[in-house]
Amino acid sequence: MASLQDSPGDSSFVLNDKDVKDFPFSLDSDDDMGSTSDPANDKDKLHPEVLKDLETHQAFMRQAINVAEEALAGGETPVACVLVYSKEVVARGMNDTNRSLNGTRHAEFLAISEFLSKFPVSKMKETDLYVTVEPCIMCASALRQYGIRCVYFGCGNDRFGGNGSVLAVHSDKGLEEGYPSYGGIFRKEAIMLLRRFYIQENENAPNPRAKGNRELKPVV
Numbered sequence: 491m492a493s494l495q496d497s498p499g500d501s502s503f504v505l506n507d508k509d510v511k512d513f514p515f516s517l518d519s520d521d522d523m524g525s526t527s528d529p530a531n532d533k534d535k536l537h538p539e540v541l542k543d544l545e546t547h548q549a550f551m552r553q554a555i556n557v558a559e560e561a562l563a564g565g566e567t568p569v570a571c572v573l574v575y576s577k578e579v580v581a582r583g584m585n586d587t588n589r590s591l592n593g594t595r596h597a598e599f600l601a602i603s604e605f606l607s608k609f610p611v612s613k614m615k616e617t618d619l620y621v622t623v624e625p626c627i628m629c630a631s632a633l634r635q636y637g638i639r640c641v642y643f644g645c646g647n648d649r650f651g652g653n654g655s656v657l658a659v660h661s662d663k664g665l666e667e668g669y670p671s672y673g674g675i676f677r678k679e680a681i682m683l684l685r686r687f688y689i690q691e692n693e694n695a696p697n698p699r700a701k702g703n704r705e706l707k708p709v710v
């Protein structure tokens with residue numbers, strides 16, 4: 491974990507000390523740190539399109555959450571995703587920016603890369619992404635250019651989100667066709683993973699205040 495303290499690699503999530511407190515995901519009044527997810531409560535916030543087949547969406551998002559757990563165990567920012575083609579998970583990705591010190595190695599990019607090693611890019615039009623955190627602007631754009639069919643995400647990303655939180659890269663008028671995007675599936679689980687990561691980082695920091703160098707810029 492010590493190596494994480496000085497890692498400059500993660501550029502899409504908030505890693506400075508202040509943000510542990512101010513992390514946008516944490517400001518919701520109904521977000522009790524100690525509570526587990528309340529599916530009944532979450533359900534109210536889900537899009538009708540998601541509610542049509544909630545079990546299926548939850549099953550795929552659960553797989554993304556599981557991959558994010560692996561990321562957390564490995565000291566990575568716990569953000570992960572799966573790509574679903576023909577009702578099967580065909581590619582996975584977890585954030586890899588801390589380990590690689592490469593700010594482009596977001597979960598989505600790794601999953602796209604695995605997907606393209608198996609399928610022609612044209613199949614992306616029949617493929618859905620389940621990702622624990624709203625894709626950042628960079629990934630939202632890549633997903634659009636690759637022609638993803640639909641994106642489902644857990645929690646929003648108020649700092650860097652490209653699916654509506656900061657910019658609506660998925661639906662803005664552009665050259666390529668946009669894609670629908672639905673948030674809130676296992677939102678609390680996704681947030682809790684991030685909190686566990688930041689708390690873990692803070693606890694391991696020799697001087698938790700000395701993290702100014704980790705203030706990171708958004709990727710555009």
Ligand SMILES: [Zn+2]
Nearest residue numbers: 502596626629
């Ligand atoms: Zn990204």
